[in-house]
């Protein structure tokens with residue numbers, strides 16, 4: 001049983017180490033996801049602006065078509081003016097021409113506005129794309145570093161898992177079951193040190209008689225408060 005206790009202590013130590021490595025790895029994976037999210041965020045901003053640009057170009061195109069139609073109208077009306085015989089008709093067509101010219105001027109003004117909006121947006125997009133390239137480069141570098149760390153952690157986890165298997169093989173199945181259950185119920189910590197009459201898992205005082213039996217080390221003793229298996233370090237020194 002003394003050997004079981006020693007193995008359990010080793011198992012607990014290595015499992016906590018692996019838990020820590022796994023936690024570290026998860027943190028790094030979250031870092032990678034966060035970096036990828038940053039890039040995706042900038043990409044979708046640029047995509048939205050490109051959509052806006054396409055809409056502006058379309059509006060501009062429609063305005064240009066209206067302008068061309070209006071210019072044709074004016075030209076036709078001006079030809080007609082030359083052939084008109086009556087004063088009344090002349091006035092009517094003249095009025096049409098001046099209305100059309102006003103409309104044409106408005107269209108030209110609107111087109112100029114669209115062009116300046118388009119230019120501004122294009123500049124905006126170019127700036128965004130430049131930022132994106134810098135960000136992507138930066139992220140690629142960071143991801144590479146993080147990926148290296150992750151690989152190192154994975155190698156350490158594999159190595160520790162091999163050591164763990166060896167320790168686990170030396171323990172009876174019933175002890176392993178109890179250990180596994182306690183790990184689930186007690187946030188990963190199933191085996192704790194008892195010191196100066198206290199359980200270091202829950203910091204509660206142990207009954208003196210129970211504490212004394214720990215010195216014999218001939219059975220697995222649970223803390224009556226947190227049910228973790230108690231381990232006495234002193235016994236190793238003896």
Ligand SMILES: [Zn+2]
Nearest residue numbers: 199202223226
């Ligand atoms: Zn306890």
